[in-house]
Amino acid sequence: MKTHKLDLQTRLENVEDQFVELWNNMGSLWGISPTMARIHGLLYISGAALSMDDIMGRLVISRGNVSMNLSKLVEWGLVRRVHKRGDRREYFESLTDVWEMFTLVASQRKRREIDPILTTLRRCKDELAPETLGAQAAREPARERFQRVNELLKFLSLVDGLAQRFFESHRSLREAIQLLAKEE
């Protein structure tokens, strides 16, 4: 009986390790740093509220590193601080809903990355437009560049509009995606 329990414990830890490693790779997909991703992965798969020491021990990373990355995770909204009464330490737990985590990350990335890019692109477009360049805007080099900037702008605006709709309603997003993924 005792051995069985130990076995289960070991196996679970083994699976968790695989998961953390997986999440580490997933980091680049979500646009968060590998260590930040590993910490979040551990919190997600364990489903528990863990202390800094728990995380340090489990992932073998330094206290400072855990502290920094937990702050970032809380900032992102993927993890929240939890207090246990009678315990002075802080505990941390992850969101549990995959879709919620996804939309959270997506909306942050939109704000942090896509929005500034769109702003710059629009400025580039303006600087290549006839209003700024006058007659010279008609010359090949300017026209070509204008066209390429514009194509990109159209593309990103589309992505942006899509994202906008996503964040307005999880439900409709889910349904639309599920439809798209399955329909023949």
Add this chain to the structure above:
Amino acid sequence: MKTHKLDLQTRLENVEDQFVELWNNMGSLWGISPTMARIHGLLYISGAALSMDDIMGRLVISRGNVSMNLSKLVEWGLVRRVHKRGDRREYFESLTDVWEMFTLVASQRKRREIDPILTTLRRCKDELAPETLGAQAAREPARERFQRVNELLKFLSLVDGLAQRFFESHRSLREAIQLLAKEE
């Protein structure tokens, strides 16, 4: 007249610089390194076939760095080598179609990142399933983890299916996305 030409040249270079900087930031979104992104950005916005020396001069980066990153860009398929007769040097030019570039990058990332993640996730699921754990799979800690792995698997499978459909046909992808982005 001369001054006007110089003005145009300067202004175009100025816009190109902004664009390269923008693309540099875009790198994290596409999952390619900043320098690789900058080089690609320059090739895209200039629309020309440039030599290594052109790129070194324009972006102020070393020969080795340009060489390495151009190889990667060619590997990714975003850039192709061009030969000019009577010139020993190699030139490089970017794809021009934004959608083509996007699907190219997306398909590579799917293959390099999502596919391995799905493989690992399925293994994790198997290792938590009743077939592996026997009666212990019913215990709380195992069941909880199984459920979380499974939820993630469902989510990623959906994304994967969506991507699959994308790569089968650009046209249908475009239409679907445009629909989704605009419909009320």
Add this chain to the structure above:
DNA sequence: TTACAATTTTCATATCTTTTGAAATGAGTA
């Protein structure tokens, strides 16, 4: 075919980024 010259690639070194861990700060208890 061989020697030469121009171009590209490689890799040891230098630069920049991330992580560590111990000291400083902060927060809760006696």
Add this chain to the structure above:
DNA sequence: TACTCATTTCAAAAGATATGAAAATTGTAA
């Protein structure tokens, strides 16, 4: 208020990325 335990900060170490000159490659001419 003083003490203890927990968290944050930051200078130094480790790791990742870029540089540039030497090695390899490729094309040209004797």
